[in-house]
Amino acid sequence: MRVLLLTGKGGVGKTSMALATALAAAEHGHRCAVISTDPAHSLGDALGRPVGPRPVEVAPRVCAQEVAALAELERSWTEIREWLQALLFEADTLVAEELLVFPGLEELMALRAVCEVERAGEHDLCVVDCAPTGSALRMLRMPDLMHHVMERLWGWKRRTARALRPVAERLGAGRLVAPESVFDAFEHLYEEVESVRQILLDETRTSARLVVNPARVVVDETRRSFAYLCLYGIATDAVLVNRLLPAAAAGGYFARWAERERAELADIEKSFPVPQLHAPLHPSEVRGAEALAALGREVYGERDPAALFVRRRPLRIARSDGTTTLEIDLPSVEAREVDAWLRGADLTVAVRDFERRIALPDSLAGLAIASTGWRDGTLLVHFAAGDADPS
Numbered sequence: 175m176r177v178l179l180l181t182g183k184g185g186v187g188k189t190s191m192a193l194a195t196a197l198a199a200a201e202h203g204h205r206c207a208v209i210s211t212d213p214a215h216s217l218g219d220a221l222g223r224p225v226g227p228r229p230v231e232v233a234p235r236v237c238a239q240e241v242a243a244l245a246e247l248e249r250s251w252t253e254i255r256e257w258l259q260a261l262l263f264e265a266d267t268l269v270a271e272e273l274l275v276f277p278g279l280e281e282l283m284a285l286r287a288v289c290e291v292e293r294a295g296e297h298d299l300c301v302v303d304c305a306p307t308g309s310a311l312r313m314l315r316m317p318d319l320m321h322h323v324m325e326r327l328w329g330w331k332r333r334t335a336r337a338l339r340p341v342a343e344r345l346g347a348g349r350l351v352a353p354e355s356v357f358d359a360f361e362h363l364y365e366e367v368e369s370v371r372q373i374l375l376d377e378t379r380t381s382a383r384l385v386v387n388p389a390r391v392v393v394d395e396t397r398r399s400f401a402y403l404c405l406y407g408i409a410t411d412a413v414l415v416n417r418l419l420p421a422a423a424a425g426g427y428f429a430r431w432a433e434r435e436r437a438e439l440a441d442i443e444k445s446f447p448v449p450q451l452h453a454p455l456h457p458s459e460v461r462g463a464e465a466l467a468a469l470g471r472e473v474y475g476e477r478d479p480a481a482l483f484v485r486r487r488p489l490r491i492a493r494s495d496g497t498t499t500l501e502i503d504l505p506s507v508e509a510r511e512v513d514a515w516l517r518g519a520d521l522t523v524a525v526r527d528f529e530r531r532i533a534l535p536d537s538l539a540g541l542a543i544a545s546t547g548w549r550d551g552t553l554l555v556h557f558a559a560g561d562a563d564p565s
Contacts, residue, residue: 175291175292175297175298175299175300175379176298176299176300176379176380176480176482177288177299177300177302177373177379177380177381178192178195178299178300178301178302178380178381178382178383178479178480179302179304179310179374179380179381179382179383179408180192180195180301180302180303180304180382180383180384180385180414181304181305181306181307181310181382181383181384181385181399182306182307182384182385182386182392182396182399183306183307183386183387183391183392183395183396184306186385186386186387186392186416186417187385187387187416187417187453188303188304188306188385189210189212189216189217189219189220189303190220190416190460190466190469191383191385191414191416191453191469191473192208192210192217192301192302192303193208193217193220193221193238193301193303193463193466193470194453194460194466194467194469194470194473195301195383195470195473195474195479196208196236196299196301196470196479197233197236197463197466197467197470198467198470198471198473198474198479199299199301199470199478199479199480200233200234200235200236200467201467201470201471202478202479202480203235204235204297204298204299204478204480205235205296205297205298205299206235206236206237206297206298206299206300206301207229207236207237207238207239207291207296207297207299207300207301208232208236208237208238208239208300208301208302208303209238209239209240209241209287209288209291209300209301209302209303210225210238210239210240210241210302210303211241211281211284211285211287211302211303211304211305212303212304212305212306212309213280213281213305213309215240216303217238217239217240217303218238218240219461220460220461220466221238221461221462221463221466222461222462225238225239225240226239226240227239227240227241227242232463233463233467236463237296237297239287241284241287281304281305281309281310281312281313282313282316282317282367282370283366285302285313285370285374286366286369286370288300288302288370288373289366289369289370289373292373298480299480307395307396307399310399311399311402311528314374314402314403314406314408315530316367317367317368317370317371317374318406318530318531318532318533320363320364320367320368374407374408375407375408377407377409377485377486377487377488378482378485380408380409381409381410381411381412381482381483381484382403382408382409382410382411383410383411383412383413383414384396384399384400384403384410384412384413384414384446385413385414385416386413386414386415386416386442387415387416387417388415388417388418388434388435388438388439388442389438390438393438393441393442393445396413396446397445397446397506397507398506398507398525398526398528400413400445400446400505400506401504401505401506401507401525402525402528403488404488404489404502404503404504404505405488405502405504405523405525405528405530406530407487407488407489408488409484409486409487409488410446410448410484411448411449411482411483411484411485412448412449412450412451412483412484413442413446413448413449413450413451414450414451414453414473415439415442415450415451415452415453416453417453417454417455418435418439418452418453418454418455419431419432419435419454419455420454420455445505445506446505446506447505447551448483448484449483449484451473451474451477452473453469453472453473454472456469486503488502488503489501489502489503489532491535491537491538496558496559497544497556497557497558497559498537498538498541498556498557498559499554499555499556499557500521500534500538500554500555500557501552501553501554501555502523502552502553502555503551503552504525504551504552504553505551506551507525507526507551509548511525511526512524512525512548512553514543514546514553514555515543516542516543517531519533519534519539519540520532520533520534521534521538521543521555523553538557541557541558541559542557542558543555543556543557544556544557544558
């Protein structure tokens with residue numbers, strides 16, 4: 175099943191674009207599911223009809239669903255939360271429920287709906303109306319964190335808990351050691367997160383599409399988001415430029431707005447090395463399935479919206495002349511904004527104030543960084559064979 179993740183700064187029109195994409199794809203013969211993982215759901219608002227946590231048909235070959243993220247989280251998090259609540263908060267249930275949800279976990283659990291859509295086998299395209307970019311990026315951090323815990327600490331923690339539990343119970347401090355059911359629940363949660371992660375990182379089936387308006391503050395944030403998605407291995411295959419002023423706005427009151435828009439469009443063209451599809455500003459609100467389908471036709475034209483517009487893995491390994499190079503696409507940023515260093519067996523890459531700790535494959539783990547380089551928006555981290563990392 176093809177998966178499209180639509181995200182962007184709040185207010186740019188990503189919900190309308192998600193629905194327009196699915197409705198246009200349906201006209202190309204695809205069976206489409208549109209799911210919203212944004213806590214502030216607006217699929218129903220854009221369609222002008224109720225959409226809830228259960229899939230509902232909104233057009234021929236198109237179903238829509240607003241995922242109940244809290245309910246999804248409750249299924250996997252209850253056992254863990256109840257133990258943490260008893261350990262840390264005792265009586266204050268409200269505070270516990272507010273604080274004992276890690277940033278990004280709620281959105282990630284909502285994405286589990288993508289797995290359920292695929293298991294149902296009724297759709298060949300799933301379009302995800304994601305949360306705004308800030309929440310989406312927090313979501314991307316969570317699989318890395320859980321992977322690190324499971325790979326490096328989990329076995330040791332569980333064995334230690336088994337050894338300490340009888341002693342703690344005899345001392346009347348049994349609540350300080352997590353019971354086996356909590357460890358089982360966390361492992362189950364990790365398996366579900368990992369299944370979502372595998373879909374997100376499969377560049378042959380999953381693409382992000384960034385929705386942007388031709389306004390400076392929006393373009394700047396979208397450029398950063400593009401780089402951060404690449405850093406986390408999410409391939410972006412298109413940028414959807416929404417709400418372009420009509421030609422009639424080139425004169426009169428909006429002339430200066432039109433001039434600024436042309437400058438922003440030129441910057442967008444230079445900043446994003448992927449296809450850019452345009453949608454005009456309409457004289458009235460685009461609402462309802464028919465109007466959104468027309469918007470989809472305007473955006474994609476003869477293109478199949480489900481097609482993979484760009485096929486490229488953002489993180490790659492290349493080998494040449496005894497040197498192994500990890501290549502990381504970081505378009506729309508400059509070399510001076512990027513740094514990379516080893517932290518134990520992991521590679522840490524920083525882009526501005528954003529960091530990702532990348533677990534290196536066995537072929538690179540333990541090797542020192544021979545050098546780093548920069549080529550056309552790509553970070554090159556060279557590892558020389560046989561150079562052991564002294565740390």
